[in-house]
Structures are given as structure tokens and as C-alpha cells.
Amino acid sequence: MSKTPRIRIPPEVKKYVFQRDKYQCQSCGKTTGETNLSIDHIIPLARGGQNDISNLQTLCFTCNQQKTDNIDPRFQRYFQL
Template sequence: MSKTPRIRIPPEVKKYVFQRDQYQCRSCGKTNVETNLSIDHIMPLARGGQNDISNLQTLCFTCNQQKTDNIDPRFRRYFQL
């Protein structure tokens, strides 16, 4: 499995993902009023994930730091590991 190169996520894609995820962390449920939110790859680029919009999710800073380059267990069943 080769690492996918990191590209800058365009502002309009970030806005779409935040809106799609209702401005809530997909892991703990905190909103943008409670914490700083960021865009994260569900399947990490380091593990062969893609820069596709379907591989992006909203996470708060804390959950993103805890996840690091691991695979979110909620999505593990969708990937051959």
C-alpha cells in the first residue's frame, strides 16, 4: 500500500464537509460552538487513503489528535485490513 500525496483541501470542499457533517465532530459530537473543528481523512493517507470527498470527515482537534494515522474503528469494516 503506497502513501497518497497530501494536497491542500480547497475551502469550498471544507465548507461542504462541515455542512454535510452539520458542524459536529463525527467522533464525539461536539459542535463548532464548543470546540475547534478540522477536516480529517477517514482512511489515513499514510495507509493508502485518498483525497476524495467521501474519505473526509469533521473531527474536533482532540479527537483528531487521538486518531493520529489510525483507522477510525467505525469505518474499519469498509476496508480490507
């Protein structure tokens, strides 16, 4: 499996993902008023994940740091990696 090159996520895509996820961390549920939110790859680029909008999710800083380059356990059963 080869690593996908990292690209800068355009502001319009970030805005769409934040709106789609209701400005809420998809792991712990914290909102933008409670913490700093970021965009994360569900399947990490290091594990062959793509820069596709369907592979992006909103995570808070803490959850993103804990996830590192692991696959989000909520989605792991859908992927054989």
C-alpha cells in the same frame, strides 16, 4: 500500499464537509460552538486513503489528535487494510 500525496483541501470542499456533517465532530459529537473543528481523512493518506470528498470527515482537534494515522474504528470493518 503507497502513501497518497497530501494536497491542500480547498475552502469550498471544507465548507461542504462541515455542512454535510452539520458542523459536528463525527467521533464525539461536539459542535463548532464547543471546540475547534477540522477536516480529517477517514482512511489516512499514510495508509493509502485518497483525497476524495467521500474520505473526508469533520473531527474536533482532540479526536483528530487521538486518531493520528489510525483508521476510524467505525469504518474499519468496511476496509481490509
